[in-house]
Amino acid sequence: MTGSSRRSRPSSRIRSLLKTPTAIFLLLFSCAAFAAQEAEPAAQEKEFHDPFATEDAQEQPHVSDPLERMNRTFFHFNEKFYHWVLRPVSKGYGTLAPKPVRESLERFFANVKFPIRLVNNVLEGRLKSAGIETTRFVVNTTVGVAGLFDPAARWNLQTQPADFDQTLAIYRVPTGIYLNWPIFGPSSVRGTVGRAGDVALSPTTYLPLRWDLGVQGVEKTNLTSLHSDEYDALEEATLDPYVALRSAYFANRANAAKQ
Amino acid sequence: MKQIATLAALLIAFACVVRADTPLAEVKTTTEKVLLLLKDSKLQGEEKKSERRQLVRAEMEKRFAWEESARACLGRHWIKRTPAEKAEFVKIFSEFLKDTYSDKVATYYGDLDKVDYQGEKIQADYASVKLVLKTKAKIDHPLEYRMEKTSNDWKVYDVVIEGVSMVKNYRDQFDAIIAKSSYDGLIKEIKAKQPNP
Numbered sequence A: 001m002t003g004s005s006r007r008s009r010p011s012s013r014i015r016s017l018l019k020t021p022t023a024i025f026l027l028l029f030s031c032a033a034f035a036a037q038e039a040e041p042a043a044q045e046k047e048f049h050d051p052f053a054t055e056d057a058q059e060q061p062h063v064s065d066p067l068e069r070m071n072r073t074f075f076h077f078n079e080k081f082y083h084w085v086l087r088p089v090s091k092g093y094g095t096l097a098p099k100p101v102r103e104s105l106e107r108f109f110a111n112v113k114f115p116i117r118l119v120n121n122v123l124e125g126r127l128k129s130a131g132i133e134t135t136r137f138v139v140n141t142t143v144g145v146a147g148l149f150d151p152a153a154r155w156n157l158q159t160q161p162a163d164f165d166q167t168l169a170i171y172r173v174p175t176g177i178y179l180n181w182p183i184f185g186p187s188s189v190r191g192t193v194g195r196a197g198d199v200a201l202s203p204t205t206y207l208p209l210r211w212d213l214g215v216q217g218v219e220k221t222n223l224t225s226l227h228s229d230e231y232d233a234l235e236e237a238t239l240d241p242y243v244a245l246r247s248a249y250f251a252n253r254a255n256a257a258k259q
Numbered sequence B: 001m002k003q004i005a006t007l008a009a010l011l012i013a014f015a016c017v018v019r020a021d022t023p024l025a026e027v028k029t030t031t032e033k034v035l036l037l038l039k040d041s042k043l044q045g046e047e048k049k050s051e052r053r054q055l056v057r058a059e060m061e062k063r064f065a066w067e068e069s070a071r072a073c074l075g076r077h078w079i080k081r082t083p084a085e086k087a088e089f090v091k092i093f094s095e096f097l098k099d100t101y102s103d104k105v106a107t108y109y110g111d112l113d114k115v116d117y118q119g120e121k122i123q124a125d126y127a128s129v130k131l132v133l134k135t136k137a138k139i140d141h142p143l144e145y146r147m148e149k150t151s152n153d154w155k156v157y158d159v160v161i162e163g164v165s166m167v168k169n170y171r172d173q174f175d176a177i178i179a180k181s182s183y184d185g186l187i188k189e190i191k192a193k194q195p196n197p
Helices: A002-007 A011-017 A021-039 A051-059 A068-096 A099-112 A114-123 A127-142 A164-170 A189-201 A209-237 A241-258 B002-018 B023-039 B046-063 B066-077 B083-110 B166-180 B183-193
Strands: A178-181 A185-188 B112-123 B126-135 B140-149 B154-161
Touching: A051 B126, A051 B166, A068 A178, A068 A209, A068 A241, A099 A127, A099 A209, A114 A127, A114 A164, A114 A189, A164 A189, A164 A241, A178 A189, A178 A241, A185 A189, A185 A241, A209 A241, A209 B083, A241 B166, B023 B046, B023 B083, B023 B112, B023 B126, B023 B140, B023 B154, B046 B083, B066 B083, B066 B154, B066 B166, B083 B183, B154 B166, B166 B183
Parallel strands: none
Antiparallel strands: A178 A185, B112 B126, B126 B140, B140 B154
8 A cells, every 4th residue: 555655666755755754654654564565475584674773773873983993993992991900990999999888989970060960951951850950969969968879869859861962962963973082982073072061061170180180080990890890791792892882872872862 | 133242252252362462561571570580589699690590591581582683683684694594693693692681681680679661662563662770779771672573472672771772783793894804704703702612
């Protein structure tokens, strides 16, 4: 029916159709109908039809990585840095500081970064989220002892993540090429600008440089000590960890902008 | 009149036979079973770890279509392979996925406080089920299961964590590896990852 007639139209027509939401729905629907028709005779032969992946593809930009050689070099540097420095240091630190202490410290750092979430939630027009963040900051800084604890979460006030890269994404700024920075890891041109914006809003930036670097070192070590299992699992589960991380980075950022 | 009544009865009987649970209900059943296993007092402690893991895996195996996942991961390269290559690929890669992801999901479920089932979206024979895993440390992990309808139930072929789809991620890796070396090169790399070659 509609499926077969739509299918026979030239692809340029389909491309222009893609611009309207109804058309996307119709197209998906006709694709599904097409897949169902074809399924009987050649069930094993058809390419796996994945309607939700098609939706993702419309939201996620094509990954552009012209600097792959440089990026891979930095990626390998980061791998070595993780295995030779970050992981051993954070393991040692982990044996000294019990897990609840490290978790408290992670909450403290997150609480300090409140201005990033407040400003970006406002820029994104999410005033309710900005309100929740403000309440969380007041409650957790006082009742939660300088942010070491998170009593606000118990009152169903969850953190409302927002950062400048997300704001730029919502303003439809394209990601630009992929950049894998030493130490900082996966990013893009937009992600780098976003990070600079976040740094400008982070209170620790305004400490004397030596203090700021110290704080960042502690934060990174603390974070690694809590999440090194996840990083190890990533290495185990991937065949090309560089591509896996790049793909995950763009998927995750597209998702953050959608929420 | 009698004929209509018989027809109605037949229709109802038929509807009862073909009625399968909704994708969300299926995910919920499996999740609750896995959570019960992880909390079972008879299965606690380090010495019971392998037994516990075995039971969790068996439960997940009923809900996951690892072969379909493997096929989806190969994406556009699937049609180009011979039947023998397809069979080999599905065999080795579905094993790899099962090994890496069963334990990962079990670990994910390990320190859960509760699970919020957010809803389901069905498109013909495919469905997306969204949940939020709430940890004891009050951190939310959004999780999405993508499922395909089989003859009698719904099975998971993709797991999406914080927007990152397992299938899409492998598909990108495979594309890159095949572009850089070859399909045989990819098979070699997967085999090198197997715990007992």
